[in-house]
Amino acid sequence: MSPFWLSLWVASIALIIVIITGLGACYWMNRCKWGGMAILDALITLPLVLPPVVVGFALLMVFTPGYAFGAWLEAHGMSVVFAASGAVVASSVIAFPLFYQTVRSALQSVDHNMEDVARTLGASELRIFFTISVPLAWKGILTGSILAFCRAMGEFGATILIAGNIPKVTRTMPLAIYSYVEAGQYMDAFELVVYICVLTLALLSGIHLITKGSLFRHTENN
Amino acid sequence: MITFSFTVARPSVTVKADGALPSGITVLTGQSGSGKSTFIKCIAGLVKPTTGSIQCDETTWVDRDKKIWVPAQKRQVGYMPQGNIVFPHLSVESNITYSKRGTPEMCDKLLQRLGLEKYRKTKAGSLSGGEQQRVALGRALYSKPTILLLDEPLSALDWNLRKQVREDLVSIIREWDVPCVWVTHDESEVEAVGDRHWICENGQITIP
Numbered sequence: 001m002s003p004f005w006l007s008l009w010v011a012s013i014a015l016i017i018v019i020i021t022g023l024g025a026c027y028w029m030n031r032c033k034w035g036g037m038a039i040l041d042a043l044i045t046l047p048l049v050l051p052p053v054v055v056g057f058a059l060l061m062v063f064t065p066g067y068a069f070g071a072w073l074e075a076h077g078m079s080v081v082f083a084a085s086g087a088v089v090a091s092s093v094i095a096f097p098l099f100y101q102t103v104r105s106a107l108q109s110v111d112h113n114m115e116d117v118a119r120t121l122g123a124s125e126l127r128i129f130f131t132i133s134v135p136l137a138w139k140g141i142l143t144g145s146i147l148a149f150c151r152a153m154g155e156f157g158a159t160i161l162i163a164g165n166i167p168k169v170t171r172t173m174p175l176a177i178y179s180y181v182e183a184g185q186y187m188d189a190f191e192l193v194v195y196i197c198v199l200t201l202a203l204l205s206g207i208h209l210i211t212k213g214s215l216f217r218h219t220e221n222n
Numbered sequence: 223m224i225t226f227s228f229t230v231a232r233p234s235v236t237v238k239a240d241g242a243l244p245s246g247i248t249v250l251t252g253q254s255g256s257g258k259s260t261f262i263k264c265i266a267g268l269v270k271p272t273t274g275s276i277q278c279d280e281t282t283w284v285d286r287d288k289k290i291w292v293p294a295q296k297r298q299v300g301y302m303p304q305g306n307i308v309f310p311h312l313s314v315e316s317n318i319t320y321s322k323r324g325t326p327e328m329c330d331k332l333l334q335r336l337g338l339e340k341y342r343k344t345k346a347g348s349l350s351g352g353e354q355q356r357v358a359l360g361r362a363l364y365s366k367p368t369i370l371l372l373d374e375p376l377s378a379l380d381w382n383l384r385k386q387v388r389e390d391l392v393s394i395i396r397e398w399d400v401p402c403v404w405v406t407h408d409e410s411e412v413e414a415v416g417d418r419h420w421i422c423e424n425g426q427i428t429i430p
Contacts, residue, residue, distance in 0.1 A: 113307055114307065114309060119295055120266050120268070120301040120365070121323075122295050122322060122323060123295065131312075
């Protein structure tokens with residue numbers, strides 16, 4: 001697979017993982033009253049501020065077949081280290097806090113009176129989350145998804161440690177740019193730089209167009 | 223009938239209440255921050271009393287000594303908080319039928335009575351303030367409530383709209399014959415709305 005399509009594939013799978021786990025984490029964190037939430041919240045956000053290479057090193061320690069979990073995965077035919085799945089794992093972990101923080105803020109800004117009304121109407125917490133909180137926070141969820149996708153597309157440090165830089169297997173666009181520059185192929189690197197810039201710019205513009213534009217306005221009649 | 227005897231300590235005020243909620247409309251007035259909203263949130267099951275109990279007919283909703291707590295989901299209480307309180311992303315019909323306790327016939331009847339039939343499929347967020355209040359009342363009534371708790375239902379409306387919406391709400395509540403607590407800090411609503419008047423002062427609910 002070419003670096004461009006591999007990057008798209010990795011970022012798309014990572015985004016699906018991030019949306020599912022991120023919404024789950026937001027639901028749990030917003031409703032759990034446990035005293036240690038601040039520490040857990042900081043722990044979840046850590047990959048956002050740590051150098052990606054540190055995250056990559058931690059992932060390598062977790063997934064390398066030399067240790068228990070990695071050995072167990074390998075025994076069950078699942079290899080993460082030096083595989084495309086490793087790039088997906090790295091991108092997911094790096095992109096997760098960006099989605100989580102954006103969506104959590106959006107969910108917290110939903111009028112809690114509406115959730116209270118839904119409670120008195122007999123709705124379960126899960127139903128309230130998916131029928132009231134999530135639809136009312138859709139702008140934040142969309143913004144978080146696009147930011148996470150762009151971050152996953154640009155992931156380099158953690159990916160190179162856990163997935164390596166194997167042509168057509170784990171060489172995503174950022175890794176390919178690095179390889180081309182190292183080999184002195186500046187025009188090839190430039191081509192990919194243009195691709196990645198145009199794509200992420202289009203996606204980031206999309207946030208503004210969709211959330212501030214006329215799409216999905218709830219004042220329209222059905 | 224709902225009987226209560228509880229206290230709830232909040233950072234700003236400690237609410238003490240002891241009495242019973244009779245049929246008809248009870249207007250509860252008091253200064254901002256006196257504990258009116260906290261009182262009805264306790265009845266609704268959205269705030270836990272610090273001590274005491276709340277009983278609905280034969281069922282105990284709260285008894286702090288016996289560690290009994292019935293959550294809001296299971297109390298069958300119609301609650302309208304302050305502000306814009308419809309689910310703006312749902313249609314009028316989906317708002318009203320959000321609770322699963324009513325029937326399609328009941329929804330039709332409510333839409334007709336509330337004058338909202340033509341807005342059945344319209345997103346509730348696009349309606350005017352008065353229409354939204356009627357949707358919120360319909361939604362509460364559809365859940366077959368044992369009691370209606372209205373927290374300043376007219377506060378989000380312009381002054382010129384208030385009288386009409388107030389008359390609408392009161393006449394529908396009387397038709398449905400559901401006991402109601404109407405919280406307000408507007409003394410002019412007392413005579414226009416209520417069968418009786420309770421006062422909340424510094425957290426103490428005075429029941430004449």
